[in-house]
Each structure stands twice: as structure tokens, then as C-alpha cells.
Amino acid sequence: MLSQDELAYILEKAYIPEHLPGYFQTFSKMEPFIEDKFLYYKLGDLISFIGYPLGAGELYLEGQDKEKVYQDRDRVYKEMPAVLEKVVEKYKPEEVKIIAPIELPLKGYKLENTTVERDSYSVLDVQNLRIPSKVKNMVNRAGRELEIAFSRDFSILNHKLLLEFLKQKRLSDTARSFFHHIPDYIIHSESAVVINAYRSGRRTMDELLGYNIVDFSHGDFCFYLFNITGNEEDHVPGTSDLLLYEMVQLAGKKGKKYINMGLGINKGIKKFKEKWGTKDLIGYNFMSYQKTAPWFAFFYSRK
Numbered sequence: 001m002l003s004q005d006e007l008a009y010i011l012e013k014a015y016i017p018e019h020l021p022g023y024f025q026t027f028s029k030m031e032p033f034i035e036d037k038f039l040y041y042k043l044g045d046l047i048s049f050i051g052y053p054l055g056a057g058e059l060y061l062e063g064q065d066k067e068k069v070y071q072d073r074d075r076v077y078k079e080m081p082a083v084l085e086k087v088v089e090k091y092k093p094e095e096v097k098i099i100a101p102i103e104l105p106l107k108g109y110k111l112e113n114t115t116v117e118r119d120s121y122s123v124l125d126v127q128n129l130r131i132p133s134k135v136k137n138m139v140n141r142a143g144r145e146l147e148i149a150f151s152r153d154f155s156i157l158n159h160k161l162l163l164e165f166l167k168q169k170r171l172s173d174t175a176r177s178f179f180h181h182i183p184d185y186i187i188h189s190e191s192a193v194v195i196n197a198y199r200s201g202r203r204t205m206d207e208l209l210g211y212n213i214v215d216f217s218h219g220d221f222c223f224y225l226f227n228i229t230g231n232e233e234d235h236v237p238g239t240s241d242l243l244l245y246e247m248v249q250l251a252g253k254k255g256k257k258y259i260n261m262g263l264g265i266n267k268g269i270k271k272f273k274e275k276w277g278t279k280d281l282i283g284y285n286f287m288s289y290q291k292t293a294p295w296f297a298f299f300y301s302r303k
Contacts (some may be wrong), residue, residue, distance in 0.1 A: 051100025
């Protein structure tokens with residue numbers, strides 16, 4: 001259980017979405033803990049270890065002293081396995097899931113499916129952003145047909161568009177379940193904002209065409225979590241660009257320096273983010289480990 005001081009520290013130092021306890025808890029039902037600047041979550045015999053030390057976001061941003069940054073990164077990478085082993089030794093879980101900028105072996109556990117999922121988080125520099133002319137044109141194009149409204153609530157129209165969005169996508173059952181928890185997250189979050197794009201003059205006529213969900217934590221970073229759009233037949237070109245533009249403007253007004261733009265996911269999403277000038281922030285490796293049986297378990301299983 002986190003204390004109020006620990007929670008305040010975490011929210012101040014967060015730079016990836018998984019650092020936000022309210023966000024991670026809603027979708028996983030796991031309880032957050034902190035160990036030597038590393039966050040982890042626990043539920044029964046499962047541990048989810050977040051291998052990104054709190055407050056280390058500046059180690060991955062451009063414009064830093066490269067020599068010092070490399071030294072600090074090496075130090076962090078050396079500390080990480082020891083903290084992970086400490087957490088695992090404390091609970092001895094059956095399953096350990098890890099996200100980290102590097103691959104982490106885990107003694108006494110085997111890698112599930114023998115694969116490591118790889119991606120990278122990207123970041124948008126709010127204060128130094130220069131929007132390309134082609135992107136501006138798309139924003140202006142959408143702005144002539146749409147109006148923007150900010151909300152702290154997840155309305156019936158938001159839910160309806162979410163269901164329409166899921167109907168269009170070929171997603172796994174796990175992914176679908178994840179998206180279905182979005183309303184719960186909005187209800188319980190104190191820092192999430194829904195940015196809605198309505199067809200101009202049609203806000204009362206089910207004309208919600210898209211929305212973004214962004215979480216404004218207490219530090220330099222805010223977090224671009226979801227972009228939900230509707231049927232292609234009703235689509236207004238530039239809707240997602242306009243939503244992102246409004247998100248950037250709001251981030252600037254709130255004094256944020258950076259927007260964590262999330263993972264690449266696929267080529268289309270990555271290309272959309274890159275046209276806005278995003279840069280890779282930090283690598284992402286997902287590992288799922290299962291506890292291996294001790295050597296004598298095989299002997300007794302033969303009896």
C-alpha cells in the first residue's frame with residue numbers, strides 16, 4: 001500500500017504511463033508498491049515490475065550532457081536486476097511480468113513463449129514544438145468542420161463511440177477487455193481529461209466523431225493514452241490531428257514540458273506520431289516469466 005507521500009512522489013517523477021498507479025490499477029486490479037525508485041504491482045502470485053526508475057526521464061531526453069547521461073544509464077541498468085531480485089525474493093511469485101528498457105534475465109524463472117516483445121515510447125517536446133505545414137493544413141481543415149470540448153466525464157456518446165471503435169478493430173479478447181475498462185479509469189482518475197471532437201453545431205445530435213484521453217500528472221510529463229475515432233464513412237479528414245493539436249495546447253497551458261506519446265504499436269500509428277515530430281524516448285521490452293520447478297521436482301514426478 002502506498003502512502004500519500006509515496007503517491008505524490010510517484011506522480012511527480014512519472015514519465016511512462018505505467019508509472020501512474022491509478023491508470024495501471026484500473027486495468028490490472030493490481031496493488032502498487034515502490035522499491036528503491038522502482039514501481040511494481042502485485043496481485044496474488046503475480047508481480048508486474050516496472051523497470052524504469054522514477055525521476056529518470058531526463059536520462060533519455062535530447063539536449064542532456066551525453067557523457068553524464070551514459071554514466072547514469074549504466075548505473076541504473078546495473079541497479080535494476082538487484083532491485084528486481086529483491087522484490088522476487090520477498091514474494092516468491094509464480095509469475096513475473098517485466099517492462100524495461102533492456103532485457104532482464106530472472107534466475108529461477110523461464111521466459112514464457114521464449115520471446116520478448118519490443119517497442120519504444122516516443123515523446124513530444126511541447127515547449128519547442130514546430131508543427132509542419134502539412135500537419136497545420138490538416139488541423140485547419142478539420143477545424144472548419146469540428147468543434148472541441150474538454151470534459152472530465154465519460155459520456156454515453158463516448159461509450160457509444162468506443163463500442164463502434166472496437167467493432168471496427170480486430171483485437172484480441174485481452175485487448176478488448178482492456179478498452180472496456182476505460183470508463184472506470186475516467187471515473188476514478190483525478191487527472192484524466194477527455195478531449196472531444198464534435199461535428200460543428202451537432203453536439204446534441206450524436207455527432208461525436210472522435211476523442212483523445214490524456215492524463216495530466218504532477219510533473220513535467222503528461223500522457224497521451226487513447227485516440228478513439230468512429231466509422232470511416234463519417235470521418236472528417238484531420239480529426240485526429242485536431243485532437244492532438246488541442247492536446248498540445250492544453251499541455252502548454254498546464255505548464256507541461258513533454259507528452260509521452262506511448263508505444264509505436266504498428267507502422268500506421270508510429271507514422272502518425274512521427275509526422276508531428278515525436279522522438280524516441282526510451283526502449284520497451286516486455287518479458288513474462290514463469291517460475292521453474294526445482295530440480296528434485298522432476299525426480300519425484302517420476303515416482
